[in-house]
Amino acid sequence: MRDSALNSPRLMCYNSPAMSSLEVSPLIGNGMVLQQGVSVPVWGRAAPGAWVSVRFMDRLHRAKAGSDGGWRVLLDAQPFGGPHEMTISASGRKTVLRDIYFGDVWICSGQSNMELTMQRLRDDFPDEWEAPVNPLIRQFKVPQECDFSGPRRDLSGGRWTVASPDTLHEFSGTAWFFADRVFENHGVPIGLVNAAWGGTPVEAWMSREALAAFPEKIALGDKYDDPALRGQIAEQSESAVKAWHDELTIWDRGLVEKWYKPNATISQWGKITLPGNFSRASLDRFYGSIWLRRQVDISAEFARGGSRLWLGTITDADTVYVNGTEVGSTTYRYPPRKYVVPAGLLNEGENWIVVRVVCCNGMGGVTEGKDFRLFSDQGSVELDGTWEYRVGMRSYKPCPEPFFFQRQPMGLFNAMIAPMLDFPCKGILWYQGESNESNPGEYRDLFAAHVADWQGRWSRADDDMPFLFVQLPIWGEPGENDESSPWAILRDAQRAALSLPATGMAAGLDLGEWNDLHPINKRDVGRRLAFAAERLVFRNRNSSPGPLFRGMKYGQGRLLLVFSNCGMGLVADGEPHVTVIAGGEHHRLPAEIRGPDCLSVDVSSVEDPERILYAWAGNPRDRQLYNSDGLPAIPFRADITDPS
Numbered sequence: 001m002r003d004s005a006l007n008s009p010r011l012m013c014y015n016s017p018a019m020s021s022l023e024v025s026p027l028i029g030n031g032m033v034l035q036q037g038v039s040v041p042v043w044g045r046a047a048p049g050a051w052v053s054v055r056f057m058d059r060l061h062r063a064k065a066g067s068d069g070g071w072r073v074l075l076d077a078q079p080f081g082g083p084h085e086m087t088i089s090a091s092g093r094k095t096v097l098r099d100i101y102f103g104d105v106w107i108c109s110g111q112s113n114m115e116l117t118m119q120r121l122r123d124d125f126p127d128e129w130e131a132p133v134n135p136l137i138r139q140f141k142v143p144q145e146c147d148f149s150g151p152r153r154d155l156s157g158g159r160w161t162v163a164s165p166d167t168l169h170e171f172s173g174t175a176w177f178f179a180d181r182v183f184e185n186h187g188v189p190i191g192l193v194n195a196a197w198g199g200t201p202v203e204a205w206m207s208r209e210a211l212a213a214f215p216e217k218i219a220l221g222d223k224y225d226d227p228a229l230r231g232q233i234a235e236q237s238e239s240a241v242k243a244w245h246d247e248l249t250i251w252d253r254g255l256v257e258k259w260y261k262p263n264a265t266i267s268q269w270g271k272i273t274l275p276g277n278f279s280r281a282s283l284d285r286f287y288g289s290i291w292l293r294r295q296v297d298i299s300a301e302f303a304r305g306g307s308r309l310w311l312g313t314i315t316d317a318d319t320v321y322v323n324g325t326e327v328g329s330t331t332y333r334y335p336p337r338k339y340v341v342p343a344g345l346l347n348e349g350e351n352w353i354v355v356r357v358v359c360c361n362g363m364g365g366v367t368e369g370k371d372f373r374l375f376s377d378q379g380s381v382e383l384d385g386t387w388e389y390r391v392g393m394r395s396y397k398p399c400p401e402p403f404f405f406q407r408q409p410m411g412l413f414n415a416m417i418a419p420m421l422d423f424p425c426k427g428i429l430w431y432q433g434e435s436n437e438s439n440p441g442e443y444r445d446l447f448a449a450h451v452a453d454w455q456g457r458w459s460r461a462d463d464d465m466p467f468l469f470v471q472l473p474i475w476g477e478p479g480e481n482d483e484s485s486p487w488a489i490l491r492d493a494q495r496a497a498l499s500l501p502a503t504g505m506a507a508g509l510d511l512g513e514w515n516d517l518h519p520i521n522k523r524d525v526g527r528r529l530a531f532a533a534e535r536l537v538f539r540n541r542n543s544s545p546g547p548l549f550r551g552m553k554y555g556q557g558r559l560l561l562v563f564s565n566c567g568m569g570l571v572a573d574g575e576p577h578v579t580v581i582a583g584g585e586h587h588r589l590p591a592e593i594r595g596p597d598c599l600s601v602d603v604s605s606v607e608d609p610e611r612i613l614y615a616w617a618g619n620p621r622d623r624q625l626y627n628s629d630g631l632p633a634i635p636f637r638a639d640i641t642d643p644s
Contacts, residue, residue, distance in 0.1 A: 032097070032191065033190065041074050045069040051065075083099045108175040135163055142158055143416070151414045179526075197416075203217050207453055210450055244395070269293070270389050274385070278365050309338075315363055320337070320353070322353055429529060447497055466502050482617050505545040507546045545631065552638065567627040567628035575591075578622065587609075591625075613636075616637055
């Protein structure tokens, strides 16, 4: 599943910074949070052979820069607290760092659902800005770069950001809600190191050593350790994408004839019901541009002030006009279309909304089930229903798929993770898996190797490094249990990782949206990660991650399913059902809660039952089972053993 922008590929090559008399790692900066309770390194570069002094907490630490200019000192372990000040000097230069705190540092990584910022969530969680924003939660945003030449020694940039009403929009939503809950529980400053990038598979975040069992992936990553080849690929990819869009722009009749103008002719326009797929208008597998328009009538009061235009999400790109004036555009399918209509642009009475949609891959449409309206303080105009449409230009081929170097093996580990391995942390937060949908069968081994590798590199001698991850939520149209479901297989690979030491999981099944790869409810995702941390890290017993299938008894035509992590007991949101497979046929059967941790299924109607499935689909129709803490039962698949 791809969730990056449909834009030009990002070609990022690492060049060593020019030597100066004193440089400090970007991780070591104003407003930083350092891990409490352990020795913390401070490092950078200086002139070769220069002595570097670091004064901190009334102690002076000194180090001599090596022949390559690298230097490093080790600070004593400190309890949580602050603010502190640090002075670093060498060769007549001095750097003073202020507002430093000791607390707990969490590495936050994965793809777009970890990267997704609070800005995207603002309309749904405005109270986060209204309440006092906690300045003892800080975020360091790691620059998004990839490197195939090997692990880097340091990051190329980045800065610490102190949470405030002016900066909260920059924070990862998942990480923020996690930190907010953990701070509420423990009152310790929290540093979030945000190293995430949308659309990236797990192998991009893995080291060469972690990929030892996957030599073909190592070979693929090594292939791109060639600047000339990278340049050639980037040039060809950018050129092909640009040529497709240039042709579309030149031959789009809507642009030439200015169909976005209110007085544009509407002859030969068809009718289409929106939201919905364009295939409804015999535009299945359509590549090119489609123009949509609708007239809306509004009152004088409505027209007097500014308003907002929400159009859900659109595949693939759009430009939106109101009364002939462009009010916004989006270049790829996933962001919500939330456009501002300035005061004075609307008229009393008749108004025209026109949308130019670019369809790149033959799957164009306006997503159903999303807000689709024009609204202001004076009211709302729903836009669902009949629209007019006309093809601006039909292409004979899809837009070429851009090439993204960040999706290739090892590149992100080398550039974004390796430079931070000496920076102590409390634990790791991970939200990823969607981009491994094309080959879910290998994800179990990849993910297990990835978790073990990161834990081994960050762990201290006295303890395993906590690794907390989010299990994928629902996605797609509701469906029956299907053993071949890629998302169900991915979820099970994530569940299997709980057998690894020091791992915890936040169940996300019920927190997704069938029509959005980027569900909005990151508050509960973050809180469930915090719930997992309470159990794994802070040793407070609870029912995280939710009911886990533990085993079964089969006899006299009945299955008795036993679960762990049930809290005060199993509960059901409606009548729970499971699927029993026998002889290739699927039987949907009701289940009954029998005791706090047991589920009973009558299988007497099924001859020779073989396997049982629960919530085994991208968006399983049957997922009614929870525990008393409101956590959903984890999807499972199990063989049924003949009692004889």
